[in-house]
Amino acid sequence: MQIDQQKCVACGNCVPVCPMGAISIDPVRNRAGVNADECVECYTCYRGMSMEKLNPVLVRTIRGLLKVFRLRFDPEPDVCPTSAITPDELTWPRVVRRAFSDPQVTHESTGVHGRGTEEVKTNDVTNRVGLGEVGYVVEFGRPTVGVRFRDIEKMTRALASIGIEFESRNPVTHLMTDKKTGKLRDDILNEKILSAIVEFKTRIENVPAVLQKVDDISKTLDTVVAVGVSTRCAEDGSSALDPVLVEEGFSFVRGKTNLGLGRGND
Amino acid sequence: MCVVRRTWDWAAGMTNTLHRYGSGESFNDDYIVFAIPARGINDKGAVEKQRRFLEIARKHKPINMGDASHGSIFRPSKELNPTVHWRRDPKRDFDTVVHCVSCPSTVAAVFDNPDQVVAFIKELRQEDLGLSINISAALDKAQECARRAGLERHSVEYSLGFFGQTDRMADRRTLELSTMCGHGMLSFDFVRKLVEWVKQGRRSPEQASATLARFCSCGVFNPTRACRLFEEARVGSGIRGQGQVAGGPHVKSVEAGRT
Numbered sequence: 001m002q003i004d005q006q007k008c009v010a011c012g013n014c015v016p017v018c019p020m021g022a023i024s025i026d027p028v029r030n031r032a033g034v035n036a037d038e039c040v041e042c043y044t045c046y047r048g049m050s051m052e053k054l055n056p057v058l059v060r061t062i063r064g065l066l067k068v069f070r071l072r073f074d075p076e077p078d079v080c081p082t083s084a085i086t087p088d089e090l091t092w093p094r095v096v097r098r099a100f101s102d103p104q105v106t107h108e109s110t111g112v113h114g115r116g117t118e119e120v121k122t123n124d125v126t127n128r129v130g131l132g133e134v135g136y137v138v139e140f141g142r143p144t145v146g147v148r149f150r151d152i153e154k155m156t157r158a159l160a161s162i163g164i165e166f167e168s169r170n171p172v173t174h175l176m177t178d179k180k181t182g183k184l185r186d187d188i189l190n191e192k193i194l195s196a197i198v199e200f201k202t203r204i205e206n207v208p209a210v211l212q213k214v215d216d217i218s219k220t221l222d223t224v225v226a227v228g229v230s231t232r233c234a235e236d237g238s239s240a241l242d243p244v245l246v247e248e249g250f251s252f253v254r255g256k257t258n259l260g261l262g263r264g265n266d
Numbered sequence: 267m268c269v270v271r272r273t274w275d276w277a278a279g280m281t282n283t284l285h286r287y288g289s290g291e292s293f294n295d296d297y298i299v300f301a302i303p304a305r306g307i308n309d310k311g312a313v314e315k316q317r318r319f320l321e322i323a324r325k326h327k328p329i330n331m332g333d334a335s336h337g338s339i340f341r342p343s344k345e346l347n348p349t350v351h352w353r354r355d356p357k358r359d360f361d362t363v364v365h366c367v368s369c370p371s372t373v374a375a376v377f378d379n380p381d382q383v384v385a386f387i388k389e390l391r392q393e394d395l396g397l398s399i400n401i402s403a404a405l406d407k408a409q410e411c412a413r414r415a416g417l418e419r420h421s422v423e424y425s426l427g428f429f430g431q432t433d434r435m436a437d438r439r440t441l442e443l444s445t446m447c448g449h450g451m452l453s454f455d456f457v458r459k460l461v462e463w464v465k466q467g468r469r470s471p472e473q474a475s476a477t478l479a480r481f482c483s484c485g486v487f488n489p490t491r492a493c494r495l496f497e498e499a500r501v502g503s504g505i506r507g508q509g510q511v512a513g514g515p516h517v518k519s520v521e522a523g524r525t
Contacts, residue, residue: 016455017481044451048481050342050350074468075351077459078342078477103282103449103483104335121372122304122398123421135423142285143441144450145434194450211426218430225430226285230423237409237418245424252424253290256283257408260420261390262398265308 007084042101101194156182167199282448283402300374323375332485340479471496
């Protein structure tokens, strides 16, 4: 993402909007700029902010006059007055930043949409996670911290070392050069993204060991890791995962509940 | 060469409501019901069914609604008139959400009342759309809604909270607001700015809530809960409930002992 220097009036509205804190005002040039290494191409500034198309010279003049008298206009906080936010045309490998950070796009190289798969949200149709099985969604960089692929690779390699087989339709799996070892492509390792999800499943008896491994590796990463686990319920709605998680010391309040109303096409 | 394209043809897994931060009590007014087709299995003809889902939802008075590919009832504008700074249009655009659905995707409706959720699910059962229907909420509340609607849950997904460098996360109040967009579109800095503005009387909780909602591109942001959290911030209360915290650092990470 770029800020058009001809249009920017240094109002600062876009500065706090950036989830990565990558936008700041250059005090010398008095224009906003983007730290390209920290920008994850999430398009939050470009898509989330509303735009006006005011004349930049006029706006700068008015702001300058107000500043002389120590007055300050109180604009709406989510408006770019001169439509100065301008997307870049992205090429490989930087394009993976947007693919993993902007929820409204996908990347052709992965062939997968979004950051993850349907998890158990469509389990009533796919039966992806059966009775006695547990699905995992291990998400890096969430909430709003960000992550580089080299940290994700530390986790995928560690999980592969204990025999984990990664979900084939997951975007991160598509970026692996060796699914047996969890090795990711070298040319993306330094790319920073807003978040990515690694998915896999195991038998329920493996849950303690897997979660322990995730916990251990997470402590070595320079980011946060959000973890979700899922399972198929019994006919009475009970979940065999409840006692396992309680035994392992996890509390759980929130989750997703699949109501079982889905079915294949007739 | 630009190799990114918009997901007009198919968009899945986009709701991301699993890891909302807050106590159990904090989710008493937070229910997201969403519909999703399974790719390659029942996604043919899904667009009409998704529109129907949203039309039914609308009858039950959701507080937000959206489509993962095209946005929510709160939308930014690319052609603002400068007078907007004195009178921001509070319009909530339900029609556009319904009409814009154009590809198999995740469509969601947010409610602040379990009775509305139950009535909505009952009507969905009668309609028999064939799409997978999920509730993202406090697990016990979701199960209660399902049973009141005559259903037992098929599958369940649990949030186990955050591992790793949790010191890089924001304070609790900021997290409660920011994590209402699981895609990370609500930056910590922007949430803090709006909290301060509400405390200073520069914006009302409703205005601040609508501002945040415009950044959530799939319509799962809960404006009712946000208003409540902003109001609690304004008067210096909030942070209520001594129970378990959803999305909080899990007990082993903070070495608080096992539950």
